[in-house]
Amino acid sequence: MTDAAPMTDLFVIGGGINGCGIARDAAGRGLSVTLAEKDDLAQATSSASTKLFHGGLRYLEYFEFRLVREALIEREVLLRAMPHISWPMRFVLPWHPDMRFESDTPTSKLLGRVMPWMRGRRPSWLIRLGLMMYDSLGGRKILPGTASxxxxxxxxGAPLQDRFRHAYEYSDCWVEDSRLVVLNARDAEARGARIMTRTEVLSADRHADHWVVTTRDAAGAAHRHRARMLVNAGGPW
Incomplete structure (x- = not known):
């Protein structure tokens, strides 16, 4: 095993979007950063996502307005920063008078109290109201707005059953998720971060004022690293 490396400010475990994004942000703030990924960048969850920059439209039914607003603001930031790997995408929400809520949500419960005759049906005005909020909460400037x-x-309407005659359209955007991860890692490296792929973290032990992290590289050699802070962004592993 090699001797311990010089002390770094931050050691990040995991080379997905969270790990690489944290490394980039920290390096951009002047911190010394080391990142270890046991396989390749974006190896698992970060390359098997929905590939969407989205604001979480469904969370409006749970009254998670702050969450949706934050996500929509970040969507605008990412669209401006990475237009070469993201594209606007329109989504169509078909509507029918007999459409019902899929589960009990705060919105469905409230509607059941004030409009009991609806019997769980989802009115068109509610969808329109939700989409108007989706347009306005995050200060949308880039993507086109919702429409009937x-x-x-x-x-x-061609692929749908004839009973669907009306719909609503809204915007989110599609992104190349694995490229987004790699671009974050490259930018982190350009800002001074050390990005180590094919490097497995074997252990992380807390000492008085720092962490000692033991890794194993692709050749099987073990190395020790010291860091003042440790972030585990390893996903489900």
Missing amino acids: LSLEGTPE
Whole structure:
């Protein structure tokens, strides 16, 4: 085993979007950073995502307005920062008078109290209200806003059953998730971070004022690292 490396400010475990994003942010703030990933960057969850920058439309039914607002603001930031790997995408929400809430949510419970005759049905005005909030909560400037849409004789309605005649359209955007991870890692490295792939973390032990992290590289050699702070962004492993 090699001798301990010089003390760094931050050691990050995991080379997914969270790990690489944290490394980039910390390095950009002047911290010394080391990141270890046991496989390759974006090896697992970060390359198997929905590939969307989205604000979490469904969370509006749970009254998670702050969460949605923060996500929408970050969506705008990412769109501006990385237009070469992200593209606007329109989504169509078909509506029918008999459509119902899929589960008990704060919104469905409230509607059940004030409009009991709806019997769990989801009114069109509620969808429209939610989409208007989705447009306005995050200060949308880049993507087109929501709109009503007829499905009769239109390409959007062609794959659907005839009973769906009306829909709503809204915007989120598609992103190349693995490239986003790699770009964050490269930028972190450009800011002074040390990015180690094919490097497994064997142990992390807390000492009085720092962490001692033991890793094993692709050649099987073990190394020790010292860091004042440790972030475990290893995902489900």
